[in-house]
Amino acid sequence: MALSHIVGYPRIGQRRELKRATEAYWDDAVSRADLEATGATLRLEAWQRMRDAGIDLIPSNTFSFYDQVLDTTAMVGAVPARYQQPDDEPVDLDTYFAMARGAQSDGLDVTAMEMTKWFDTNYHYIVPELGPDTRFRLASTKPVDEYLEARAAGIETVPVLVGPVSYLLLGKNHDDPDFDALTLLPSLLQVYLEVLGRLRDAGARWVQFDEPALVLDRTDGELEALTTAYEALSNAAGETQIIIETYFGDVDEAFHTLAALPVAAIGLDLHRGKRNLELLRRHGLRGKYLVAGLVDGRNVWINDLDASLGLLGELRALVGADRLIVSSSCSLMHTPIELGRENRLDPELRSWLAFANQKVDEVAALATGLDDREAIADVLGANRAALHSRRVSPRTNDPAVDARVRATTEADYRRPGSVEARRESQRSVLRLPAFPTTTIGSFPQTPELREARASHNAGELDDAGYEAVMESEIERVIRLQEEIGLDVLVHGEPERNDMVEYFGEQLNGFAFTRFGWVQSFGTRYVKPPIVFGDVSRPGPMTVRWSQYAQSLTQHPVKGMLTGPVTILNWSFIRDDQPRSETCRQIALAIRDEVVDLEAANIRVIQIDEPALREGLPLRRKDWTGYLAWAVPCFRLSASGVRDETQIHTHMCYADFNDIIEAISDLDADVISIENSRSDAELLEAFRAFRYDKEIGPGVYDIHSPRVPPADEMTSHLQEATAVLDPRLVWVNPDCGLKTRRYDETVPALEHMVAAARAMRGEPAPVTS
Ligand code: GLN
Ligand code: ZN
Secondary structure, rough: OOOOEOOOOOOOOOOOOOHHHHHHHHHHOOOOHHHHHHHHHEEEEEEHHHHHHHOOOEEEEOOOHHHHHHHHHHHHHOHHHHOOOOOOOOOOHHHHHHHHHOOEEEEEEEEEOOEEEOOOOOEEEEEOOOOOOOOOOOOOOHHHHHHHHHHHHOEEEEEEEEEEHHHHHHHHHOOOOOHHHHHHHHHHHHHHHHHHHHHHHHHOOEEEOOOOOHEEEEEEEEHHHHHHHHHHHHOOOOOOEEEEEEEOOOOOOHHHHHHOHHHHHEEEEEOOHHHHHHHHHHHHHOOOEEEEEEEOOOOOOEEOOHHHHHHHHHHHHHHOOOHHEEEOOOOOHHHHOOOHHHOOOOOOHHOOOOOOOHHHHHHHHHHHHHHHHHHHHHHHHHHHHHHHHHHOOOOOOOOOHHHHHHHHHHHHHHOOOOOHHHHHHHHHHHHOOOOOOOOOOOOOOOOOOOOOHHHHHHHHHOHHHHHHHHHOOOOHHHHHHHHOOOOOOOOOOOOOOOOOHHHHHOOEEEEEEOOOOOEEEEEEEEOOOOOEEEEEEOOOHHHHHHHHHOOOOOOOOOEEEOOOOHHOOOEEEOOOOHHHHHHHHHHHHHHHHHHHHOOOOOOOOEOOOOOOHHHHOOOOHHHHHHHHHHHHHHHHHOOOOOOOOOEEEEEEOOOOHHHHHOOOOOHOOEEEEEEOOOOOOHHHHHHHHHHOOOEEOOOOOOOOOOOHHHHHHHHHHHHHHHHHHHHHHHHOOOOOOOOOHHHHHHHHHEEEEHHHHHHOOOOOOOOO
């Protein structure tokens, strides 16, 4: 009979218990013992849930107080020197949190380690700092402790480790970007061998090493390192069987290396990894167990169980009946935990969804059903009915939306006038000074605003009362910007909880969960919207606020929208049509809003696309395919306006070199970008490309409370104009101000305006 297996399980708790306990610990409101107890409870609940579902191979060590990569850094003792970790002691929990978030207390003032996105998910991991001086040693026995903890509770588990090759490849050397971390493999392996030896001695039957780095483009040298690592580990494994687990896509050129390794099992993502299946069909797996990742761990839809059983039948013939393990496509930490709590979701829609616990049940059902369909007859019946209702539901299919997408023509994807023609008409309408100043959209979200939103949602504050609060906030923000002397004003986005949720809530085809939290990083969790049906816009979403703001001032007020690609990338999207199709529908909805803003006399409109870059496929060869629809979708949203309407876009990243052509192709009149590190290389990419539209390289970092002096911003601008045509340069911060306080924001913006004036050669204003 096929075995069942889960790659990993959410750690945050159905009620966000981990967040509460961790933040309380940081605030000194609960003891370390309390926090540890919460962790133990969450672990036990997870193991029990999987055991009760009938899962054979239950993961342990997928719990974490912050991040599994940071756990690995602690395990191998790769603590950077600034945390003053004694060489002969285990890594303490407070040191662990200091690495994650920095620390400022009695004599200690240390910055956090860098955090970055985990492959193409919205999860962020703490980047290992590796260099020639890195010394590894066993400094945390967490994997062994948790294995024993589960066993003491009567549950046999599979300890999961971040594999040594992926660990090194995920690291960084800040002093020398060319440092080859794989030179550290021999010494790192010593620690892994020690951990594996302890797990072996403790009686672990299986140990899982996650090697997701194999779904990225890899060199021969990197694949050789894989062989070195797993030959050494398998030599030391004894009776313990090794699983190498991959996820998030195809292993491509790594397949043959993996198939030749002396390990027991290989995990492949067969949901997203379409080429993985071809490789298996062609080459088999040389007598190894196949961990078949069929149940999608990245999205919230039910599995098509009949189709999966069909595929499993084929796989069984390929690898042998006693060598097949049914699994999730990746860790379930990327989905919410329990669907059963979503009592406000429409029941029909809910029948189409599966969160982590439901996915666990699907995996178990598939393993059982492969040999005995009768045993899961009820499950199959319900699954078929739900899939059918989803396929034919009028909620998912709106013929009018489909017809509209079909009816778009080339012309809908292009502004009528050339860049120069547009610039000329915009200049005559807007009459802005050189080095125009603006912000990215949001102003600080005050406690009063959050409170007003909450009591409006709870029905305590009526619509009129809520609107009055928003209008007075908008007026305050407009007056403030006038006083500061900004040129293009914003309404401040006080009405928005989240830049995607705000739009999703007003569009057809979107649903929202009450408890569907997913960890983004540390104690920050997000609740992504679910796009279940064809998307359209029933009515204007932002016009009234922008119009109100514009009515208060002579300065142009910038309308503020989230772009289609960002809405797509930050939601759970439907899997029954291509992403490009969903994106086009969203683009048309945003286009309607853009056109309405123009009709309401808004002359500058910004369409934010901070997630355009992170949507890039993991493998380079797939980039063109993605950009070929993502970029046109942006243009579709932006092209319904006249030449004199100025379209802005904004992106919060600084890495443009490899996609500059796509950025230019967006054809936005103005782009504001992150550049607070005043990176000459970044601007050089624009220059070398002969980028011909206007650019606002962020002149200060809004992620820090620090208020930079005006001359610091002036010198940023001077650096920018040394590379870029000064007539095309805007002056703005890095990103939105919503997480800052007013006492930081006001002086920073005043300095920014002073810097712009200095660039124009205007005398500095007399300040009090
Ligand atoms: N307009 C948004 C804001 O100012 C942009 C946020 C973002 O880029 N992530 O908050
Ligand atoms: Zn931003």
